[in-house]
Amino acid sequence: MTxxxxxxxxxxxxxxxxxxxxxxxARKLFMELQTAQDGERKLDQEWRELQIESQTVGTGKRIxxxxxxxxxxMQPDPKKTVILVVDSNAPTPxxxxxx
Numbered sequence: 120m121t122x123x124x125x126x127x128x129x130x131x132x133x134x135x136x137x138x139x140x141x142x143x144x145a146r147k148l149f150m151e152l153q154t155a156q157d158g159e160r161k162l163d164q165e166w167r168e169l170q171i172e173s174q175t176v177g178t179g180k181r182i183x184x185x186x187x188x189x190x191x192x193m194q195p196d197p198k199k200t201v202i203l204v205v206d207s208n209a210p211t212p213x214x215x216x217x218x
Contacts, residue, residue, distance in 0.1 A: 175181065186192040 183194075
């Protein structure tokens, strides 16, 4: 009977250790999951901020202001503007190589 009790005690200790080990692994994996989700939230927030910045920087008014301020460019005078209308159905002249 003592031998049987000893075997049951060893089995009980083994089961208890396996439960503790599995709980530890579960907690460790949960912490990794939380870390990954935090990283995902940060990246998502950064992506939204970059989209807003991209929309702000890409507006025509902003580009025009930067061109005037940084490059000294100006809008052309409408009186000096020439508009060319190109017929897309018209054949293009062949380019010839000059010797």
